[in-house]
Amino acid sequence: MATYVHRFADGGKDDKDLLGGKGANLAEMVKIGLPVPPGFTITTEACRAYMRDGVVPPELRVEVTMAVREIEDAFGRQLGDVRDPLLVSVRSGAKFSMPGMMETVLNVGLNDASVRGLAEMAGDERFAWDSYRRLVQMFGRTVLGLDGDLFADALDTLKAERGVTSDVDLTADDLRGLVATYKALVLEHSGREFPQHPREQLDMAIEAVLDSWNTDRARLYRRRERIPDALGTAVNVCTMVFGNLGEDSGTGVCFTRDPATGHSGVYGDYLPNAQGEDVVAGIRNTFPLAHLEELDPTSYRELLAAMRKLETHYRDLCDIEFTIERGKLWLLQTRVGKRTAAAAFRVATQLVDEHLITLDEAISRTTGEQLTQLMFPQFDRSGETTLLTRAMAASPGAAVGEIVLDNAQAEARAAEGASVILVRRETNPDDLPGMVVAAGVLTARGGKTSHAAVVARGMGICAVVGADKLDVDLTAREVRVDGQVLRPGDVIAIDGSTGEVFLGEVPVMDSPVMRYLSDGLDAGLAAAPDDATRELVVAVDRILEHADSVRTMEVRANADSADDALRARARGAQGIGLCRTEHQFLGERRHFVEAVVLAESDEEREAALADLLPLQRGDFVGLLEAMDGLPTTIRLIDPPLHEFLPDLTELSVKVALAERDGGADPRDVKILGAVRRMHEQNPMLGLRGVRLGLKIPGLFALQIRAVAEATVELRERGFDPRPEIMVPLVGSVREMHLVREEALGILTEIGRGSGHLLDLPVGCMIELPRAALTAHRIAEEADFFSFGTNDLTQTTWGMSRDDVEGAFFHDYLDNGVLTISPFETIDALGVGALVRVGVEGGRSTKPELKIGVCGEHGGDPESIRFFQGAGLDYVSCSPFRVPVARLEAARAAV
Ligand code: ADP
Ligand code: MG
Ligand code: MG
Numbered sequence: 001m002a003t004y005v006h007r008f009a010d011g012g013k014d015d016k017d018l019l020g021g022k023g024a025n026l027a028e029m030v031k032i033g034l035p036v037p038p039g040f041t042i043t044t045e046a047c048r049a050y051m052r053d054g055v056v057p058p059e060l061r062v063e064v065t066m067a068v069r070e071i072e073d074a075f076g077r078q079l080g081d082v083r084d085p086l087l088v089s090v091r092s093g094a095k096f097s098m099p100g101m102m103e104t105v106l107n108v109g110l111n112d113a114s115v116r117g118l119a120e121m122a123g124d125e126r127f128a129w130d131s132y133r134r135l136v137q138m139f140g141r142t143v144l145g146l147d148g149d150l151f152a153d154a155l156d157t158l159k160a161e162r163g164v165t166s167d168v169d170l171t172a173d174d175l176r177g178l179v180a181t182y183k184a185l186v187l188e189h190s191g192r193e194f195p196q197h198p199r200e201q202l203d204m205a206i207e208a209v210l211d212s213w214n215t216d217r218a219r220l221y222r223r224r225e226r227i228p229d230a231l232g233t234a235v236n237v238c239t240m241v242f243g244n245l246g247e248d249s250g251t252g253v254c255f256t257r258d259p260a261t262g263h264s265g266v267y268g269d270y271l272p273n274a275q276g277e278d279v280v281a282g283i284r285n286t287f288p289l290a291h292l293e294e295l296d297p298t299s300y301r302e303l304l305a306a307m308r309k310l311e312t313h314y315r316d317l318c319d320i321e322f323t324i325e326r327g328k329l330w331l332l333q334t335r336v337g338k339r340t341a342a343a344a345f346r347v348a349t350q351l352v353d354e355h356l357i358t359l360d361e362a363i364s365r366t367t368g369e370q371l372t373q374l375m376f377p378q379f380d381r382s383g384e385t386t387l388l389t390r391a392m393a394a395s396p397g398a399a400v401g402e403i404v405l406d407n408a409q410a411e412a413r414a415a416e417g418a419s420v421i422l423v424r425r426e427t428n429p430d431d432l433p434g435m436v437v438a439a440g441v442l443t444a445r446g447g448k449t450s451h452a453a454v455v456a457r458g459m460g461i462c463a464v465v466g467a468d469k470l471d472v473d474l475t476a477r478e479v480r481v482d483g484q485v486l487r488p489g490d491v492i493a494i495d496g497s498t499g500e501v502f503l504g505e506v507p508v509m510d511s512p513v514m515r516y517l518s519d520g521l522d523a524g525l526a527a528a529p530d531d532a533t534r535e536l537v538v539a540v541d542r543i544l545e546h547a548d549s550v551r552t553m554e555v556r557a558n559a560d561s562a563d564d565a566l567r568a569r570a571r572g573a574q575g576i577g578l579c580r581t582e583h584q585f586l587g588e589r590r591h592f593v594e595a596v597v598l599a600e601s602d603e604e605r606e607a608a609l610a611d612l613l614p615l616q617r618g619d620f621v622g623l624l625e626a627m628d629g630l631p632t633t634i635r636l637i638d639p640p641l642h643e644f645l646p647d648l649t650e651l652s653v654k655v656a657l658a659e660r661d662g663g664a665d666p667r668d669v670k671i672l673g674a675v676r677r678m679h680e681q682n683p684m685l686g687l688r689g690v691r692l693g694l695k696i697p698g699l700f701a702l703q704i705r706a707v708a709e710a711t712v713e714l715r716e717r718g719f720d721p722r723p724e725i726m727v728p729l730v731g732s733v734r735e736m737h738l739v740r741e742e743a744l745g746i747l748t749e750i751g752r753g754s755g756h757l758l759d760l761p762v763g764c765m766i767e768l769p770r771a772a773l774t775a776h777r778i779a780e781e782a783d784f785f786s787f788g789t790n791d792l793t794q795t796t797w798g799m800s801r802d803d804v805e806g807a808f809f810h811d812y813l814d815n816g817v818l819t820i821s822p823f824e825t826i827d828a829l830g831v832g833a834l835v836r837v838g839v840e841g842g843r844s845t846k847p848e849l850k851i852g853v854c855g856e857h858g859g860d861p862e863s864i865r866f867f868q869g870a871g872l873d874y875v876s877c878s879p880f881r882v883p884v885a886r887l888e889a890a891r892a893a894v
Pocket of ligand 2: 321333
């Protein structure tokens with residue numbers, strides 16, 4: 001018989017594939033002797049079988065029976081017994097945490113009979129009925145699929161009738177009545193009675209949790225987080241412990257360090273006399289953990305000891321869900337805690353200083369994505385601001401946008417290009433589509449562990465939560481704060497690092513981390529407003545410095561101007577991997593190119609090129625001076641010539657109109673002729689790159705000459721310029737041969753004339769499948785390779801990026817043909833195979849061949865990992881992403 005069920009005692013933290021994250025960590029806690037209520041985990045294998053067959057595997061029922069009976073026997077209680085009932089929770093738990101996405105049902109086993117047993121056992125009628133009404137409510141919503149508002153409204157109505165504001169003030173009789181109301185709602189809206197049989201409840205709850213893997217919102221979340229749909233969830237069945245048994249009971253969530261700021265020292269929320277869901281749902285405002293120390297010092301100390309044990313065991317920041325039942329502490333969940341970008345860097349270096357992890361591990365604990373978040377601007381506070389309110393800083397960042405109150409509004413305004421801030425009383429998983437498009441989230445209720453906070457941190461958007469002065473009125477469609485009335489469309493600014501909410505625009509400024517990256521450690525420290533930020537800047541510096549010492553790939557930048565080059569160099573670029581020279585021909589210089597194209601004789605063309613020479617030389621002098629001593633790859637002109645010429649249709653109309661009105665400008669007529677001649681159906685596959693250089697005599701020669709002269713000039717001024725000449729869009733070794741001959745001729749001639757040895761490397765881009773496939777031949781004529789993965793992706797897929805992204809990528813992501821755009825993350829299977837073939841071919845001819853990549857992929861973490869595996873020598877990316885690539889290249893190497 002397959003084993004679909006594992007006792008908590010049978011597993012450990014490394015069994016996440018099979019037991020899910022929650023199950024694996026519950027097992028680990030049992031293993032290290034922490035107090036976990038007894039239970040078992042139904043494996044992800046069962047879920048996969050269920051997804052495959054559409055029915056729960058029959059063996060599962062049997063195994064569940066055996067596992068339940070074991071617990072029953074150990075405790076001398078039975079599930080749903082009339083006297084002293086065993087109750088369980090049925091909890092989802094996939095390999096990767098999907099906060100709030102999936103279902104959990106508490107208090108399974110309660111029915112009209114066992115509720116009395118529970119009351120008797122606890123000596124508390126009110127508690128028993130409160131637990132029962134929670135079961136009917138959760139079961140109705142989660143298992144039977146009823147609208148949660150039905151129950152919430154009934155509860156609100158009852159509170160209003162009784163004139164109370166908190167659930168805690170409802171009496172046992174009130175709650176008994178509420179159970180009757182709830183059961184009637186179940187019957188009315190689902191057409192069936194609330195199931196009284198405990199085992200039926202258990203089986204239905206298990207099935208509901210399995211089903212929750214495939215809800216729309218869970219799928220949407222997985223697509224965003226790139227979690228495969230095939231994994232399935234585990235289901236944890238866990239003996240209930242009660243935090244709602246009076247004032248000596250309660251429930252909470254805590255962290256071994258602050259997950260928002262990374263501040264060392266424990267951190268958490270506690271809610272007396274409540275069940276776990278109350279904290280997570282943000283229904284009542286919680287107390288800081290310190291409150292527990294006053295209420296129940298023994299449990300508090302025990303909790304601290306458990307936190308220390310967990311942090312030592314996992315050697316990382318842990319988050320923990322716990323419940324205290326009449327003075328007895330129970331741990332219900334732990335995991336290595338999610339954290340903000342700032343916290344990731346600070347905690348990693350704190351753990352290094354505490355000798356719990358090595359610097360190599362610290363690198364693997366921080367990501368390029370997190371570093372990117374820290375590079376974003378923050379609010380500039382020097383001017384006047386209007387503070388509306390201050391609440392909990394739940395996810396950092398500075399967001400300015402107009403208020404939207406629901407998904408529809410958020411999506412509509414975002415589609416129109418507006419920056420929006422989703423303002424809600426509290427969020428729940430249904431609000432995900434609105435959060436996805438929002439710049440920030442502001443809620444009136446909930447703590448740092450509420451849904452809004454957790455999800456926003458995961459998505460890297462800014463969030464302020466628990467703003468209790470905020471009155472979000474969806475009926476009037478307005479938000480009231482201290483007498484002020486705001487409506488959708490009004491602009492607010494929220495600071496997810498401080499919790500401030502401002503009325504109107506607030507200007508934003510560079511982040512201190514960005515200052516550090518651009519201008520060095522002292523500048524970064526000077527820009528940091530407080531100690532926490534100073535610690536952060538130092539942490540980033542230490543981690544990047546170590547990253548530089550362990551990575552094996554170089555990081556270069558794509559830069560076309562001296563300014564960009566200097567910026568990239570300051571951020572740690574070790575060279576320029578791609579200077580796109582065509583960018584130097586745009587703008588005012590466009591007419592020089594026009595002249596080259598329109599030239600009717602060799603003399604005319606040569607004259608036009610001669611005009612361009614000093615300009616190009618000047619460009620290269622600037623660039624090479626900025627990159628003094630570092631390799632600087634200059635790519636010969638690449639784009640189709642029509643990009644320099646006017647639009648065919650526009651010019652035709654202009655000429656036609658002018659002719660009607662008495663005669664067109666002869667120059668326009670001439671240009672029109674050229675535009676017609678050069679017009680292409682598929683410019684991306686037309687006259688560009690090396691083809692252009694071979695067709696228009698003197699064009700590449702001009703650029704090569706400019707590079708050579710700039711090199712001579714700088715050497716004579718005492719610099720050490722290191723240009724590398726790169727030929728684009730090569731498909732055949734013969735193309736490369738022709739350009740190389742020309743280049744060597746020019747370099748020799750200028751070298752002789754100036755008395756300098758100009759042995760500049762001449763290499764090529766590998767951006768056509770044929771180039772990759774014939775790389776062994778091309779390498780005979782190339783001193784280096786650089787993969788142009790943008791074009792290589794276009795030509796491998798046969799898709800022009802500009803044409804397809806808007807047209808059908810969305811459908812392709814929906815139907816799963818693509819899981820992510822291949823222009824964002826390299827398609828390792830297809831395009832990646834060509835990269836591997838190209839590397840192998842090139843190095844079979846020249847074992848020492850230097851090979852890099854200069855497409856957008858050079859700055860993408862997952863792609864960087866691939867390039868490391870493929871044996872590349874360097875990645876080249878935008879100046880902004882250089883620090884990210886430094887970190888990611890190190891992460892790929894350790
Ligand atoms: P999530 O993954 O959404 O956190 P959980 O399965 O952890 O869902 O459960 C939701 C809430 O119910 C949590 O606060 C948890 O602590 C609480 N809970 C789950 N199982 C039990 C139990 N056996 N006894 C008491 N509280 C529980
Ligand atoms: Mg939980
Ligand atoms: Mg290209």
